[in-house]
Amino acid sequence: MQANYTLSRNPLSLDRIRSILNRLEDTIIFSLIERAQFAHNPKIYERGVFNELKALQFNGSWLEWFLKETEAFHAKARRYTSPDEYPFTSGLPDPVLPAPDYPPILHPNKINVNASILSFYIRSIVPRISVQASLTLACLKRSKGIIGDDELEDDGNYGSAATVDVEVLQAISKRVHYGKFVSESKFSQDPAAFIPHIQKGDTEALAALITKPEVERRLLVRLRKKAMLYAQDFASDGEPLPNCTNKGKIDVDCVVDLYESYIIPLTKEIEVEYLLKRLEGLSQEEIEKLANSTL
Numbered sequence: 505m506q507a508n509y510t511l512s513r514n515p516l517s518l519d520r521i522r523s524i525l526n527r528l529e530d531t532i533i534f535s536l537i538e539r540a541q542f543a544h545n546p547k548i549y550e551r552g553v554f555n556e557l558k559a560l561q562f563n564g565s566w567l568e569w570f571l572k573e574t575e576a577f578h579a580k581a582r583r584y585t586s587p588d589e590y591p592f593t594s595g596l597p598d599p600v601l602p603a604p605d606y607p608p609i610l611h612p613n614k615i616n617v618n619a620s621i622l623s624f625y626i627r628s629i630v631p632r633i634s635v636q637a638s639l640t641l642a643c644l645k646r647s648k649g650i651i652g653d654d655e656l657e658d659d660g661n662y663g664s665a666a667t668v669d670v671e672v673l674q675a676i677s678k679r680v681h682y683g684k685f686v687s688e689s690k691f692s693q694d695p696a697a698f699i700p701h702i703q704k705g706d707t708e709a710l711a712a713l714i715t716k717p718e719v720e721r722r723l724l725v726r727l728r729k730k731a732m733l734y735a736q737d738f739a740s741d742g743e744p745l746p747n748c749t750n751k752g753k754i755d756v757d758c759v760v761d762l763y764e765s766y767i768i769p770l771t772k773e774i775e776v777e778y779l780l781k782r783l784e785g786l787s788q789e790e791i792e793k794l795a796n797s798t799l
């Protein structure tokens with residue numbers, strides 16, 4: 505399928521980009537609901553745990569192996585030739601097809617913050633989301649005396665959990681790296697407002713220029729409502745169910761915190777980092793022409 509951003513006459517319309525970010529909220533929430541079905545399974549995030557992987561000469565974690573194998577196939581299918589797709593794995597194979605002729609929308613850059621995304625996801629999101637699933641699981645199984653407390657963390661679903669982790673990580677990565685399109689949209693609307701701060705390397709001034717508090721506030725309100733609705737359990741007759749952990753299929757506060765503490769700040773970091781590189785390779789004449797132009 506063609507990349508989202510090229511499916512419009514004006515791929516740099518901020519409203520259109522924001523509608524793509526809005527739609528990615530749904531993808532992220534539903535993939536987190538999928539992950540919340542499985543226990544934490546902390547061993548799949550630790551390196552050197554599975555001798556079977558060492559036998560394959562792979563020294564990373566179970567999840568890193570899933571990322572490597574998945575992204576190697578996707579790379580051959582030319583996924584990462586698209587400017588809105590960024591891999592977690594380095595050293596991927598070349599595409600088997602030539603890259604599509606994407607319009608040159610972004611200024612050339614190599615910004616990739618997936619290492620940060622992987623770190624906060626493993627450290628701060630999975631333990632909180634999956635604990636919800638374990639409690640739900642325990643809530644149901646403990647009533648039948650099937651499991652004890654020590655089984656809360658590991659349900660053996662290493663393949664299923666890692667498969668969903670890859671989906672969550674890819675959705676968060678796309679969402680955060682869309683900050684480049686947001687940044688290019690804002691820059692191209694008023695280059696003169698950004699150029700002096702870019703030339704001074706003034707990250708604080710650039711951060712203040714790209715930050716839209718009201719947009720963030722509305723997003724967090726919308727996100728909470730979506731998570732509450734999508735996570736609602738229903739009985740067979742369609743009546744909403746009070747949940748045994750009174751949070752439905754997912755920890756709604758965790759979804760909001762994911763955006764407020766991680767996704768939005770990282771998106772803004774990318775916007776500023778992209779701006780700092782926006783004039784690289786341009787002549788003084790080109791910069792002056794930009795400074796005197798407004799859309």
Ligand SMILES: C=C(O[C@@H]1C=C(C(=O)O)C=C[C@H]1O)C(=O)O
Binds near residue numbers: 714719769
């Ligand atoms: C993405 C934008 O830039 C910033 C980042 C936002 C986010 O990550 O949700 C929202 C508003 C801005 O502070 C935007 O202006 O839409």
